[in-house]
Amino acid sequence: MMPMFETKVRLLMMPPEQFVPFYIESIGYNPFQETVIRRDGYPFHHWLQTVSGEGKIIIEGSAFSLPPNHGIMLPPNVPHQYYCLGDSWSTYYLMIDGPQISPFMSILDIQFSTVYSWPEGTEPENLIGQMLESSLLSQDVTGLDNSIDVYRFLVQLKKHGTTVNTSTTQSLAVRLQPLVKYLDIEYRNPDLGMTEMSDRLNISPRHLNSLFKETFGYTPYQYLINLRIQKSKEMLTSERKTPIQHIAASSGFRDASHFIATFRKLEHMTPDQYRQTFVK
Structure with a gap:
């Protein structure tokens, strides 16, 4: 090249x-x-x-x-x-x-x-x-x-x-697919945790953590938090007048302060700043 x-x-x-x-x-x-x-x-x-x-x-x-x-x-x-x-x-x-x-x-x-x-x-x-x-x-x-x-x-x-050399990784991804689909539906539930996630695959939380990290490079909890933030970003840009506390609840966060703190940590700006930046 x-x-x-x-x-x-x-x-x-x-x-x-x-x-x-x-x-x-x-x-x-x-x-x-x-x-x-x-x-x-x-x-x-x-x-x-x-x-x-x-x-x-x-x-x-x-x-x-x-x-x-x-x-x-x-x-x-x-x-x-x-x-x-x-x-x-x-x-x-x-x-x-x-x-x-x-x-x-x-x-x-x-x-x-x-x-x-x-x-x-x-x-x-x-x-x-x-x-x-x-x-x-x-x-x-x-x-x-x-x-x-x-x-x-x-x-x-x-x-x-x-x-490249991902036959094992791909088989693990197939095994984890039911959980990934479950999280995409249930991410709004603030009580969702490792116990509920591991129960979906009938394995221990520790085993799930290991499988998830081997397949995706991060833990199921990190995946869930990133998913919630991604969903909140979609709502922030498509539902321009929806209050932040409603976005927080719809994204699976227990309260607005936790949502704002997590959003700021991952996106390096507040939800309001994100909305102002990407919605004209």
Whole structure:
């Protein structure tokens, strides 16, 4: 793969001026990828892809190698670190979010914390570079072109990408699917805990915790909290006049103060600030 840039490039995108299903928070190319350690993860969905050389990424104790034509999608707020193997490592990266990003990725079955590869010469090879070049030249302030780019990237990853050495992970994901579907319906219940979740699969809470972390890279409780926040973000943008305390209750939080504190921790802004930013 020949990179489209000779020097380090990072573009931090402006928040879209109108409602869009997905958007790019930042996008970039790093010809000499340095070591990155994020103990609290990154607040957005994070795609990391090798251009040349090779790197290693560690996600909550699981290590993955990233040679050329390989990439990985990291979920929000999950601790991770990555570093160069050998003399040098160059990368593309893409940070994305939006009220429909999680449902769309679920429809496409884009898996988190799983290495993808693709044949040389197919579109994923340099698609991030094309998106970065287009974003640098674009005068679009609506966020629509940005949203189209995210859609195109995810579809091309689904079309050409193949998961690497994930037969065990995939079988675990199938086993956990009934719980994932259950949480998508029952996330509003503030009394939902590890006991209720493990009972769905007739296994112990400790065993569930281990299976979930091995499959998704984070615990069932972290998944539930992230799901509740994602659902609240959808309501904040689609139900513009609904009071925050009602959003909190509808998202599964016991009270507004807990909701606001959790939202601020994960999104680095309050629910009101999020609504003002993304609803015009």
